[in-house]
Amino acid sequence: MMMSKHLLHTAAGFLAVLACTVAAIVIRVRADESPIPKRDAAWVDKRVEEWQPTKAERAFDEIGWAKDLSEARRLAEEHGRPIFLFTYDGTDLACYRC
Numbered sequence: 001m002m003m004s005k006h007l008l009h010t011a012a013g014f015l016a017v018l019a020c021t022v023a024a025i026v027i028r029v030r031a032d033e034s035p036i037p038k039r040d041a042a043w044v045d046k047r048v049e050e051w052q053p054t055k056a057e058r059a060f061d062e063i064g065w066a067k068d069l070s071e072a073r074r075l076a077e078e079h080g081r082p083i084f085l086f087t088y089d090g091t092d093l094a095c096y097r098c
Helices: 002-032 041-050 069-079
Strands: none
C-alpha cells in the first residue's frame, strides 16, 4: 500500500512538471511566431491579384469564339475556314477542355 501511494505521488509530480514544461514551450514558440498579418482591403486586393491567371493560362480566352452557330457559319464561309464546334456541359472549364 505504501509503495503504490509513493508511486502515485511520483507520477503526479512528474505529470505536473511535464505539463509546466509543455506550457512553457508553447508560450515560447508562440512568442517567436510572427504576428498575423493585417487582413484589410489592401491585403485582399493583393491576394486577388496574385491569384489571377497568367497570360499563358488565359490563352484559351484569346480564341475568336463566335457567339452562335449562324455567326460561325457566316465567318467560316467568309474566311474559307472550317467550324470547330465546342460543347460544354457545365463542369469546370479549366479542368475538362476538349
